[in-house]
Structures are given as C-alpha cells and as structure tokens.
Amino acid sequence: MIPYLTDARTGEVFPVDPHQHEAYDHLFYSRRAALFLGMSLSKTVVTLSALYDLTYREAAILRTLVIAPDKVARITWPNEIRCWQHLRDFRFSVVAGDARKREAALQADAELYIIGVDNVSWLCDRYVRKEGGRYVGALPFDCVVIDESSLFKSRGSQRFRKLARAVRRVPYRYLLTGTPSPQGLTDLWPQLYLLDEGERLEKTFGRFVEKYFTTRGNGQIVYEYIPRPWAAAVIADKIKDIALTMRTRDRIELPAQHYIDEIVELSPEERAAYDRLAREYVLSLPDGEAVTASTAGDLTGKLLQLTSGAIYDEQRYEDGRALPRTWQVLNSAKLDALRRILGEYPDENVICVYQFRHEAARIREAFPEARELRGFDDFTDWNAGRIRLLLLHPASAGHGLNLQFGGRRMVWMTPTWNLEHVEQTEARLIRRGQTRDVYIHRLIVEDTCDRRCADRVAVKASNQEFLMREIKELRKTYGVLRK
Secondary structure, eight states: OOSEEEBTTTOOEEEOOHHHHHHHHHHHTOSEEEEEEOTTSOHHHHHHHHHHIIIIISOOOSOEEEEEOHHIIIIIHHHHHHHBGGGTTOOEEEEOSSHHHHHHHHHSSOSEEEEEGGGHHHHHHHHOEEETTEEEOOOSOSEEEEETGGGGOOTTSHHHHHHHHHTTTOSEEEEEESOSOSSOGGGHHHHHHHHHTTTTTOSSHHHHHHHHEEEEEETTEEEEEEEOTTHHHHHHHHHTTTEEEEOHHHHSOOOOEEEEEEEOOOOHHHHHHHHHHHHHSEEEOTTSOEEEOOSHHHHHHHHHHHHHTEEEOOOBOTTSOBOSOOEEEOOOHHHHHHHHHHHHOTTSOEEEEOSSHHHHHHHHHHOTTOEEOOSHHHHHHHHTTOOSEEEEOHHHHSSSOOOTTSOSEEEESSOOSOHHHHHHHHTTTSSTTOOSOEEEEEEEOTTSHHHHHHHHHHHHHHHHHHHHHHHHHHHHHHOOOOO
C-alpha cells in the first residue's frame, strides 16, 4: 500500500496508518481472507487499494464483484473510488436500478462491479441454473468481496444459499465486517463457509453445532444454541489464519462515547395496559378491537410497540387478507421525551433511530422539521448541518455511511435485540472525523422489554468482544500460515 493517501478533490495528503498496512497485507497476500475490523478503520479504502494492485499491478484479477448493503453500494464505494488519487483509474460499474439498468451495468467495460445485497439472488440466478437435478454455471468474476458479510449470517436465507453455490469457482474471496457474530457464534458458520466451503468450521451447519454447541428446544425445534465452555476459544483458533481482527479504539483515537438512559414514565393506565398484554397475550384497544399475540416472540414485538406509543391493528378483509397496516396511538411518553431532549440541546442536530414505521410517522407529525434518511441529498444535507432532526432506520442505514460531520447526538426511540444494528448505527457518528464527544440517548421504560433488550445486547457485545480479542491474541502468539 502506498505510504500516503491523497484526496483527489482537494489534494490534501494523509499518512497511511500501520493498521491500514496490516489489513492491506492480509488481503493482498491471501486468496481468501476476512477483515473483522471495527468501524472507521478504513475497510473500504484498504480493500480498494488491495484490489487495485491485484488488478493493475499483479494482473491476478480481471473482474471483481463487490456485494454491499444497498446504500453503501450506491454511495460509499463509488465515493471512495472518486475520493482517492491512487484509485482514479479504477473503472467501476454500479449494478442497480430496474432489470434493464442492472443488465446494462453488468455489460459495462469495467474491472469492478458493485451490487447491493438485495440484488444478489437475481445475480446468482442469472449465472447459475439447475439442470438435470444439479446446478451448473458460475459467476464470471475472479474475485468476490462481501462488505458487511454479517448480512449473510442466516444460513437459511436465499441470498446465502444462492451465493454459496455461485462462488465455488471464484478463486479470490474476501469478507469485511465489524460485527462478525452479532447474535452469537452460530453467525460465523455461514460467513466462513462463503470463504472456504466448511474447511475450518465443518462442511455442514449440523456438524458445526454438534461439535461446538448444546441446544435448548422442544424436539426438533431449537430455541437456542448454547456454546460449549471452550467453543469460542477453539473457533478463534480455527479461523485465526484467515481472519484479521481489530478494535477501533485500539487503533485510532476517537472522542468519548457516552450512554444516557432517559427513563420514560407511563401513566398508571398505560402501565396497566402493558401489564395486561404481557400477562394475557391480548389487549383491547380504544376503538373496541383487540390485539392478540400468538407466540412469545410476537408478544415481545407488540410490547415494544406499546412502550413506543402505538400498536398496529390486526384488522383483515372478510377473505382473511390483511388490511393496509394502520395503528392506534396508546401514549405519547417517548415523543414527550424526544421533545425534552431537543429542547435541552437547541443548538445541536440529532439523529433519531426508530424501529417501527408508525414511530417515524408520529415523529414527523410531531416535529415537522424532521427528515428521513432516504437518499444522497439527505446524506449531504445532514453532514452540511442543514437537518435538525434526522430519522434513521438501522436496517436500511446502519452500514457504511459517514454521518459524523452533521452532529454528535443520537436518540434510540425503541431498543433492539440486534447487536449489529446497535453497533453499526452508532458507528455512523463514532468514526474518524468526529471532533466532539458523542452522546447516545436511549429511551427506556423500566421493568419492560425496553430494559431487557438493552441488557441482552450488552451480553451479546461482551461475547463478540471475547471472540475478536481471542483471534487477535492467537495471531500475535502463534502467527499465521497463509493458505
């Protein structure tokens, strides 16, 4: 990797950090590699630099496919290529839009093809088909890069199954993520399988869990995979040669991050409604309709809706089809808390993270100045300081976007069980370029699912931290043998 990075637009020169050299070498000298790097450690520019040299200097790669979250594919990767002087000759094509535009983008004369994760199944179907009971065909790329590979952690998803078949003949494969095991160690198997077809963590998921886990369930229905006491350490040892791990604060200096739990109080009547739904799995709504939870998971979702202030109706047409989704407002406690925070910091712009569409709608109604992050203009206006209240959903805007220039304060309206969503979303503010301490406000109704969500995510974060540190220490102690 070159010793300096030059901004192609301003001419400003930045030194390359030691961790960037280390990550570059890990990719450049390996055909299969994973970068488990914390947010803001320059995964994108490091990967592009390695790909550029493998393409133009070594002629080892002719065509590379980059798979990334949709907004990251359309915004972040193209911006990084345009930003840096040493990448100026990299010819790329963004495979997006309707089917006609995607086809045209695949035919473009380029070395790098960038596609959103939502189009992966379409791409695989285009090149791999089933004939005579077996799959034939292959992706026409020498290299596949999967950015935010944890999006492929579900082994039963179509995107994983189709990509696992399609990449078998691709010699160069790289994974990038800062959250390799957000829900637990089982998240690792599908991601590593995309690199080595089970060489390190068993050929099938069944053999993987049989070896490293016990289960809790009912017959063949598994509720939970429980790692054996030694599982994390052994798994870390198995993948230490192919995975490089780094924590952000170990490598770069960042402002402090402060969590503030804003305790939200429900009225006695509102609290009674919550307790009734939690106890009886059913709640009568003000209009006379009833909401019913059929499973424990369904109950949790409805309880989180209730603490957020509204709950979806369950009305259906006479033939059983669901009506367009509507909701009934049950309380304004969290909207009042958000109003109080905005009043306490009148000179600061705020990102508000929502979980349910009815939250976004109610926030926009209560705060007309609020804008939802949908496209490039919203992204640009936020970083220019022109948006007072930015609404963001973690599933659609939690990866790869640089939002650190527009503010430093974030409010979670409703907690989530998803560690990946938490870490990736908060990292939009906690990253290189942020000059002030960052404050994360969590709106919590005590003794409810709000608190259980926050506590559960803390446990998941601790487990993932152990895995990342274990891989790091094993590499340091025993070194690695490149394959």
